[in-house]
Amino acid sequence: MVTLAEVAQHAGVSASTVSYVLSGKRSISAGTRQRVERSIRELGYHPNAGARALASSRSNIIALMVPLRTDMYVPVMMEIAIAVATTARTHGYDVLLLTGEEGPDAVRRVTSSGLADGMILMDVELDDERLPLLRGGGATPPGATPAGATPAGAASPGAASPGAPDPAMVQPAVLIGLPADTTGLTCVDLDFRATGALCVEHLATLGHREVAVVGEAPAVYERHTGFAERTLDGLRGRARELGLRLLHRPCAGGYDSTAVTLSRILDERPGTTGFVVQNESAVEPLLALLRQRGQAVPEDVSVVAVCPEQVAVQGSVRLTSVAIPAQEMGRHAVEQLVAKLRGRVEDEVVLLAPELTVRASSGPASNSLP
Known part of the structure; x- marks a missing residue:
């Protein structure tokens, strides 16, 4: 089994640099990151998930909530889910698929158990009952102010909604879909x-x-x-x-x-x-x-x-x-969530233009x- 030290030696960097590339905890130059990623591929290195979780307090798992209802067209939902899973793997994450109609209970379960580092939610309603648990969420650094969402892909700082949960206690999340009020949320959707x-x-x-x-x-x-x-x-x-x-x-x-x-x-x-x-x-x-x-x-x-x-x-x-644009929606959602997990403070609404x-x-x- 290939070790992290062997990857570091092959790439000509320190073991800590390899660790930072894997965890995303620190900014690494593009050239160094590419060299490390190339060594990982060539050597077939697979980080131990348990060890990484213990070391980083992260699971490297994204939870995807896909309520499968009889009145929805399931192939589209599954195409989005596949795009989420394949894009997540390119960023070093696996996907936990939640298909039940549990609503807020599923959000609480994932958040309290530490099953996942972040969540992507689909089948979003205008007044979705899951939203109060998500507002103000994100990888908010200590002392930073959560940001409010703005329309059509623009992002600007703002205060979290009154009565919103403590951001430190809220699961970082991205919605594939647009509720009536996007304040304090990151969303991706077709317009x-x-x-x-x-x-x-x-x-x-x-x-x-x-x-x-x-x-x-x-x-x-x-x-x-x-x-x-x-x-x-x-x-x-x-x-x-x-x-x-x-x-x-x-x-x-x-x-x-x-x-x-x-x-x-x-x-x-x-x-x-x-x-x-x-x-x-x-x-x-x-x-x-x-x-x-x-x-x-x-x-x-x-x-x-x-x-x-x-x-x-x-x-x-x-x-x-x-x-x-199912694949594009899934890819954008993962990229938005990874950015939040790596410390981006601003929330954002990304609307894909119809063709x-x-x-x-x-x-x-x-x-x-x-």
């Missing part, structure tokens, strides 16, 4: 409000004036899940600005539920020519149901989806879509054709 606006703008430029939204399952909105609520805000706000009529209907997904939702939409708004779908399990059923009704895509109706890239390109029609890719499912509104 879902801009996503909704982008979908409406695309349909408006094609002449569509009646747009229907096939949304997530009703329970997602009942929980006030952040991504769904913010997308809806963006859709509604931009539709008002552009003078479009917008109808939103939740959908449990699957063929039967999508059939009921589509029938309801067309009964209420028979002039609908544009659909925005934010529900992966409703995408293919919707396309099939439109074909059954004799409505061609995109000649009669246009469909725009907010979904993973593979869903958009592998269906019966290649969908115009805004992709969910709409035009494919075969959107075209000029039939009532706007010459």
Whole structure:
């Protein structure tokens, strides 16, 4: 078994320098760090996790909270989780996956037990009950003032929320998702409000004036899940600005539920020519149901989806879509958390800009054709 001393000798540095590279406790020049990391790879050195935890009072583990619910699209959640795990390994961390719906109890359990050095939380609600346990958290050096979050990736110092827990006692954490109030929190997310606006703008430029939204399952909105609520805000706000009529209907997904939702939409708004779908399990059923009704895509109706890239390109029609940047979200979350664990004081909100890719499912509104 290769020892730390052998790595130090191979890299031509002291054993303490190797230790600092592994722990991140001190700043090491880029050249020295690269030389040590190269020696670690070449020699196949694997630090003893127990010894490192005892020496550093750290576990080198990140806890990832992924509540697996039947009303959520699990493949996206797992893609984010895989990105978190692979990125964490590049920084010397392993990942503890928590899939239960324990809420605050899971945060307390991880914090009190020392199971993990920090946490990444997914499936964030606007008024998430886990947030009071996280506000003001981070690797705050003694005497430093916690910082408040600011929108759109900007960071500026500020006081912690009144009544917030002692920062020294709070688990350093990053949210993948955006609550209503980001003060004292570090968050990473797709800008879902801009996503909704982008979908409406695309349909408006094609002449569509009646747009229907096939949304997530009703329970997602009942929980006030952040991504769904913010997308809806963006859709509604931009539709008002552009003078479009917008109808939103939740959908449990699957063929039967999508059939009921589509029938309801067309009964209420028979002039609908544009659909925005934010529900992966409703995408293919919707396309099939439109074909059954004799409505061609995109000649009669246009469909725009907010979904993973593979869903958009592998269906019966290649969908115009805004992709969910799952891997980028997971990577950013780990990098934000590692920065907090290495002493960064400021909290930050990172919003990833949406990109709409035009494919075969959107075209000029039939009532706007010459």
